Amino acid sequence: MSGRLVLPGDSAYGVAAQLYNERFDDARPAAIAFCADPVDVQRTLSFARTWGVPLAVRSGGHSYGGYSVGPGVVVGVTAMASVEVTGPAARVGAGTRLVDLYSTLASTGLTVPGGSCPTVGIAGLALGGGIGVLGRKFGLTADNLRSLQMVTPDSRLVTCSPTAHEDLFWASRGGGGGNFGVVTSFEFSVHPVPDVALFTLEWPWAAAPDVLGAWQLWIGQAPTELWSNCQLLSQGAAGPLVKVTGVFCGDAGALDAALAPLVRTAGSPSYRFAGPEAFPKAMLVEAGCEGLTVEQCRLPAQGPAGALERSRFAAKSLVVDEPLPSPAAAAVLAAVEGFQAQAPGLGGAVVFDACGGAIAEVPSAATAFVHRRALAIVQMAVSWSAPAPGPTPAGTAGWLAQLGADLAPHATGAYQNYVDPTLDDWATAYYGANLPRLRRIKRAVDPDDVFRFAQSIPPA
Numbered sequence: 001m002s003g004r005l006v007l008p009g010d011s012a013y014g015v016a017a018q019l020y021n022e023r024f025d026d027a028r029p030a031a032i033a034f035c036a037d038p039v040d041v042q043r044t045l046s047f048a049r050t051w052g053v054p055l056a057v058r059s060g061g062h063s064y065g066g067y068s069v070g071p072g073v074v075v076g077v078t079a080m081a082s083v084e085v086t087g088p089a090a091r092v093g094a095g096t097r098l099v100d101l102y103s104t105l106a107s108t109g110l111t112v113p114g115g116s117c118p119t120v121g122i123a124g125l126a127l128g129g130g131i132g133v134l135g136r137k138f139g140l141t142a143d144n145l146r147s148l149q150m151v152t153p154d155s156r157l158v159t160c161s162p163t164a165h166e167d168l169f170w171a172s173r174g175g176g177g178g179n180f181g182v183v184t185s186f187e188f189s190v191h192p193v194p195d196v197a198l199f200t201l202e203w204p205w206a207a208a209p210d211v212l213g214a215w216q217l218w219i220g221q222a223p224t225e226l227w228s229n230c231q232l233l234s235q236g237a238a239g240p241l242v243k244v245t246g247v248f249c250g251d252a253g254a255l256d257a258a259l260a261p262l263v264r265t266a267g268s269p270s271y272r273f274a275g276p277e278a279f280p281k282a283m284l285v286e287a288g289c290e291g292l293t294v295e296q297c298r299l300p301a302q303g304p305a306g307a308l309e310r311s312r313f314a315a316k317s318l319v320v321d322e323p324l325p326s327p328a329a330a331a332v333l334a335a336v337e338g339f340q341a342q343a344p345g346l347g348g349a350v351v352f353d354a355c356g357g358a359i360a361e362v363p364s365a366a367t368a369f370v371h372r373r374a375l376a377i378v379q380m381a382v383s384w385s386a387p388a389p390g391p392t393p394a395g396t397a398g399w400l401a402q403l404g405a406d407l408a409p410h411a412t413g414a415y416q417n418y419v420d421p422t423l424d425d426w427a428t429a430y431y432g433a434n435l436p437r438l439r440r441i442k443r444a445v446d447p448d449d450v451f452r453f454a455q456s457i458p459p460a
């Protein structure tokens with residue numbers, strides 16, 4: 001390899017084997033191959049096939065299920081991190097982290113819509129769809145993909161686009177990471193950075209039923225320039241909190257007008273901030289890096305100034321196409337209220353992230369991302385501190401399972417980028433009507449199921 005191969009016993013092994021979620025720190029891969037170019041990937045795949053070594057592909061390492069590490073060789077792409085703008089497109093190395101994608105592009109006045117977490121890798125994000133604060137305006141990350149380079153299971157390097165390897169290109173826009181090959185680079189359409197304004201509104205918990213109901217109706221009618229989420233947070237002894245935050249592509253006056261219908265229905269917030277923000281800073285704020293520089297907005301292992309920390313969490317997601325009926329919304333609120341009793345001292349949250357807008361303009365069979373009619377993706381998450389790694393703390397798995405069961409009758413699926421190892425019918429939940437085509441493509445591209453993990457697409 002021209003990149004670095006890290007083996008057990010090497011001083012770098014401990015950190016090199018880590019994912020973002022500390023729950024998976026007990027993983028002991030046989031090797032981590034930090035591939036520096038597509039040839040390294042080809043050699044690693046050939047080696048693994050020849051010797052029957054299991055593979056796991058890794059970019060930013062944020063897989064909720066820990067699917068980017070296993071007992072065999074980790075094919076790492078973080079050494080292929082680069083952003084290069086040529087005309088209307090940006091060529092992006094598969095190991096680029098979102099903070100670097102946004103900051104590099106913004107320095108040339110451009111952007112690509114993506115997710116919020118700064119340390120997420122572009123590969124996992126784009127292959128599963130990619131929802132974020134510019135999604136209603138510019139679509140999913142995957143919707144902005146023009147082409148990509150991938151090393152297939154037989155170690156061929158192919159370029160996939162609307163006119164070459166069309167099936168793989170289709171599958172790579174929402175079919176989920178790790179299924180068909182190792183992507184080494186992407187080419188995305190870029191957009192001039194918009195003027196943006198940010199907002200946060202909070203209400204006393206007593207208003208939560210009105211706020212959640214109003215938010216779901218409001219977001220379905222809101223302009224595509226506006227993205228928002230509704231957060232229901234258990235805060236331990238401080239009691240639960242309801243807040244609505246978001247990003248608006250436009251000026252503060254137009255934002256006020258866009259917020260007015262929400263406030264009319266939900267009632268006056270107890271806290272309100274709405275104001276313009278420079279685009280690069282807005283992306284840092286949304287990344288949870290307010291007050292930090294780009295260099296600080298990383299994990300310590302990713303740069304000497306890195307000031308972020310890894311975390312420990314478990315999560316479930318559901319896709320809802322319609323506002324929840326009142327009893328289901330009440331179940332959400334009761335779950336947040338009851339969280340403290342079930343899992344004292346831990347963080348529990350239910351967050352409704354808006355979809356719609358440009359995401360809904362693409363037909364559901366046009367790419368592998370099927371959730372085009374989604375009003376929102378509902379994420380239920382539990383986070384905790386040590387001990388890690390290990391099972392989720394007492395009470396939390398049951399809390400997630402119960403809430404998931406309460407909402408399941410109202411869901412049309414689950415988001416494949418929030419992979420959920422506890423989901424029974426995960427393939428249908430992630431891919432819906434697109435599953436049969438994905439399975440046929442899998443059979444054609446990876447008949448021996450080389451790219452296999454607990455929730456990899458089974459060949460037809």
Ligand SMILES: Cc1cc2nc3c(=O)[nH]c(=O)nc-3n(C[C@H](O)[C@H](O)[C@H](O)COP(=O)(O)OP(=O)(O)OC[C@H]3O[C@@H](n4cnc5c(N)ncnc54)[C@H](O)[C@@H]3O)c2cc1C
Pocket residue numbers: 020056057058059060061062063064067068077094114115116117119120121122123124125127128129130131132176177178179181182183184417418
């Ligand atoms: C804190 C946090 C915040 C998040 N916020 C958002 C958000 O705002 N919007 C959103 O849409 N999602 C979000 N996500 C989910 C995120 O998009 C997924 O977890 C995504 O899969 C992570 O990509 P990764 O490259 O960092 O992870 P990895 O664990 O490296 O990879 C994820 C999957 O993709 C595969 N993969 C990785 N690299 C490649 C490659 N080069 N070729 C082929 N397959 C590959 C892996 O095998 C694995 O199955 C968030 C996740 C976390 C933990």
